Amino acid sequence: MDHQDFKDVKWQGGASNAELARKQRAKAPGPKPKPIDTDDPPPPPKVARSLQIMIQTGRMARGWSQKTLADKLNLRTSVVNGYEAGTAIPDGPTIARMSRALGIKLSNK
Numbered sequence: 001m002d003h004q005d006f007k008d009v010k011w012q013g014g015a016s017n018a019e020l021a022r023k024q025r026a027k028a029p030g031p032k033p034k035p036i037d038t039d040d041p042p043p044p045p046k047v048a049r050s051l052q053i054m055i056q057t058g059r060m061a062r063g064w065s066q067k068t069l070a071d072k073l074n075l076r077t078s079v080v081n082g083y084e085a086g087t088a089i090p091d092g093p094t095i096a097r098m099s100r101a102l103g104i105k106l107s108n109k
Contacts, residue, residue, distance in 0.1 A: 045089060046086065046089075047083070047086045047088070047089050047090075049086065051083075051090075051095075051106060051107070052083065052084050052085070052086050054104065054106050055080075055083055055084055055098060055102070055106065056084045058098075058102035058103070058104045058106075059080075059084075059102065061102075062102065062103075066080045066081055066084070067080075069098075069101065069102075072101045073094070073097050073098060073101060075094075083098075095107070
């Protein structure tokens with residue numbers, strides 16, 4: 001092992017990695033604010049949480065699965081799931097059909 005050099009290495013100063021990273025962040029421009037665009041579409045309407053709960057509670061009170069309710073309303077199961085999750089919005093006639101099928105009064109308010 002005579003060929004290896006085991007001399008102590010001393011740090012001679014300079015910035016640490018954290019200091020260098022901080023300096024780079026300070027130099028980098030921040031994210032530019034998004035310009036206001038009046039052509040942006042309005043956010044999608046949301047289903048009232050109370051309607052979601054009324055649909056689910058009415059369905060479960062009858063012991064129906066989402067598939068059973070969907071079959072009775074002639075809808076896909078994913079649509080009923082969307083109504084209960086709040087990702088799909090039932091139209092007026094669909095709310096009326098659900099109301100009759102479940103035997104409860106539903107409203108999207």
